[in-house]
Amino acid sequence: MSTFVRTAHAGQRSSVGPDTLVLGIETSCDETAAALVLGGTEVISSVVSSQIDLHADFGGVVPEIASRAHLESLNPVVARAIVEAGVDESRIDAVAATVGPGLIGALLVGVSAAKAFALAWQVPFVGVNHLEAHLYSAFLEDPTLEFPLVVLLVSGGHTMLIEMQDHGRYRLLGRTIDDAAGEAFDKVARFLDLGYPGGPAIDAAALNGDPEAIRFPRAMMDDSYDFSFSGLKTAVVNHVRKNPDVSSADVAASFQAAVVDVLVTKARRAAVAVGAKGLVLGGGVAANSLLREEILGACATDQIRGFLPSRQMCTDNAAMIAAAGWYRLGTDGPSGLDTGAYPNLRLPLIDPDAWARS
Amino acid sequence: MLILGVETATSQVSVAIGGHEGVIAAVEITRGRRHAEILIPAVEFICQHTGIEMTEFGVVAVDVGPGLFTGMRVGLAAGKAFAQALRIPMIGISSLDLLAFPARHTDRVVVPVIDARKGEVFWAMYRQVPGGLQQVAPPTVGPVEELVADLLARSQEVLCVGDGALRYREEILDGYRCEIGGDAYPSAGALVQLAHAQALREEWVNPREIEPIYLRAPDAQINWATRAVRE
Numbered sequence: 063m064s065t066f067v068r069t070a071h072a073g074q075r076s077s078v079g080p081d082t083l084v085l086g087i088e089t090s091c092d093e094t095a096a097a098l099v100l101g102g103t104e105v106i107s108s109v110v111s112s113q114i115d116l117h118a119d120f121g122g123v124v125p126e127i128a129s130r131a132h133l134e135s136l137n138p139v140v141a142r143a144i145v146e147a148g149v150d151e152s153r154i155d156a157v158a159a160t161v162g163p164g165l166i167g168a169l170l171v172g173v174s175a176a177k178a179f180a181l182a183w184q185v186p187f188v189g190v191n192h193l194e195a196h197l198y199s200a201f202l203e204d205p206t207l208e209f210p211l212v213v214l215l216v217s218g219g220h221t222m223l224i225e226m227q228d229h230g231r232y233r234l235l236g237r238t239i240d241d242a243a244g245e246a247f248d249k250v251a252r253f254l255d256l257g258y259p260g261g262p263a264i265d266a267a268a269l270n271g272d273p274e275a276i277r278f279p280r281a282m283m284d285d286s287y288d289f290s291f292s293g294l295k296t297a298v299v300n301h302v303r304k305n306p307d308v309s310s311a312d313v314a315a316s317f318q319a320a321v322v323d324v325l326v327t328k329a330r331r332a333a334v335a336v337g338a339k340g341l342v343l344g345g346g347v348a349a350n351s352l353l354r355e356e357i358l359g360a361c362a363t364d365q366i367r368g369f370l371p372s373r374q375m376c377t378d379n380a381a382m383i384a385a386a387g388w389y390r391l392g393t394d395g396p397s398g399l400d401t402g403a404y405p406n407l408r409l410p411l412i413d414p415d416a417w418a419r420s
Numbered sequence: 421m422l423i424l425g426v427e428t429a430t431s432q433v434s435v436a437i438g439g440h441e442g443v444i445a446a447v448e449i450t451r452g453r454r455h456a457e458i459l460i461p462a463v464e465f466i467c468q469h470t471g472i473e474m475t476e477f478g479v480v481a482v483d484v485g486p487g488l489f490t491g492m493r494v495g496l497a498a499g500k501a502f503a504q505a506l507r508i509p510m511i512g513i514s515s516l517d518l519l520a521f522p523a524r525h526t527d528r529v530v531v532p533v534i535d536a537r538k539g540e541v542f543w544a545m546y547r548q549v550p551g552g553l554q555q556v557a558p559p560t561v562g563p564v565e566e567l568v569a570d571l572l573a574r575s576q577e578v579l580c581v582g583d584g585a586l587r588y589r590e591e592i593l594d595g596y597r598c599e600i601g602g603d604a605y606p607s608a609g610a611l612v613q614l615a616h617a618q619a620l621r622e623e624w625v626n627p628r629e630i631e632p633i634y635l636r637a638p639d640a641q642i643n644w645a646t647r648a649v650r651e
């Protein structure tokens with residue numbers, strides 16, 4: 063169990079307000095990002111340097127390559143975020159950085175740099191939970207969202223359904239028991255030789271395929287909100303091995319339809335069950351066009367508000383880190399300069415036992 | 421000119437402030453928590469207790485390795501951020517130079533040896549010249565046997581220093597008669613002294629030009645089945 067304790071200034075509230083300008087830094091996986099966000103919601107600048115090309119040959123993120131690239135890119139990315147914002151760096155009130163979850167070596171680059179910036183500028187440092195930041199990305203584009211919200215967070219590392227009752231109050235409804243949705247996309251895309259990253263590759267290939275060509279299994283896991291994608295992945299591999307001449311486009315479309323079917327069915331059921339005022343998508347897989355379409359359709363039918371952050375806000379970025387950092391600075395105060403990186407950090411839940419239950 | 425030195429390439433974390441009078445303050449922690457958790461509080465501590473403000477620094481010096489990748493990156497990321505935030509230049513110095521520096525008064529060939537884990541070591545060779553040391557063999561990584569073969573090939577009087585020399589003491593002494601001693605780790609004290617000499621000559625760089633010395637390619641094996649190579 064990883065913990066992340068705010069030691070140095072625990073309990074001390076900081077005065078944050080609409081004028082508080084936060085520099086956010088994100089280096090948890092394969093994007094090096096920096097952003098300036100005013101008052102927790104107004105994005106002044108947001109710069110993302112993607113390493114996709116560096117990892118493409120390997121069909122997945124290679125941790126050591128990611129860490130080296132973060133170290134090279136972080137300073138220019140921060141410099142660009144400041145220049146694009148058109149502000150002097152003396153205007154920055156706090157520095158927020160992702161402290162977990164993520165790749166340890168990658169996280170350490172961002173955390174170490176962020177604390178150094180904070181000490182040099184004599185401003186507070188605030189450590190941010192990457193998963194919580196994804197929940198905040200929706201507020202950056204629509205601050206009028208009302209609670210309770212059901213958030214479907216789907217990325218290469220995570221697949222969870224969360225009830226957001228209020229700022230900082232989260233209940234875990236369900237999560238994947240094996241592969242993350244994005245991981246399934248990557249593996250299937252790799253298997254079909256469609257390229258990397260798998261999400262956009264499958265999305266593109268599926269446009270030319272028949273989603274009903276192959277009836278892949280939907281692991282509905284009875285009434286639970288948990289997900290499982292490893293059976294589906296195996297079904298894809300077995301189908302292609304038995305039918306070597308099958309069209310990759312049909313496989314991609316049918317696979318994507320199965321994943322989206324499961325995600326939408328469960329998200330929709332969860333939204334009804336908790337009486338959600340809205341259903342929000344987050345994470346890299348939320349950029350998938352079929353998923354976006356189906357979620358909006360379901361929300362229209364069920365008459366709840368569906369909110370799809372832009373593709374830039376769904377994928378990893380630093381604006382969401384700055385937004386979550388602004389919020390945490392206000393409620394919890396700054397984090398200690400002895401904060402480290404926590405690769406297995408979990409979302410702070412109001413029912414922490416939910417992890418053990420599911 | 422005041423220099424902030426940051427050194428995290430081995431299992432030690434060290435921070436020092438140097439000036440024309442030499443080392444003004446130094447903190448060295450060889451055992452304890454992770455580098456990222458110690459480093460920034462150590463910088464804050466050393467500034468507080470010397471009464472030196474961060475804005476008084478003119479240069480940030482960093483150890484650029486070779487060393488343990490994760491630790492190295494903590495110091496490099498922090499050092500580059502300090503320099504960028506304070507708008508000051510940087511000086512990068514190799515961990516092997518730093519380890520050899522305190523042993524500079526010997527007539528022997530100085531061979532700093534850093535434990536690279538996985539049964540390997542990083543090493544280089546230096547000899548005394550007026551005013552300091554000169555590198556006579558560049559940084560290398562390899563198994564201890566390769567180091568011993570390298571020593572044999574030179575057949576000179578040698579002084580091996582560093583945690584790698586201490587860890588593989590028997591293997592080295594078995595293969596080659598030499599002296600083992602000196603410091604176990606490169607220090608930020610040596611870093612600010614060496615950096616000061618360079619700073620006087622204005623031999624500094626922009627943070628973007630700081631190049632880590634990894635010597636090893638990243639491990640990048642990911643084996644997934646693909647349709648193209650199915651049975």
Ligand SMILES: [Zn+2]
Binds near residue numbers: 196217345346378
């Ligand atoms: Zn993410």
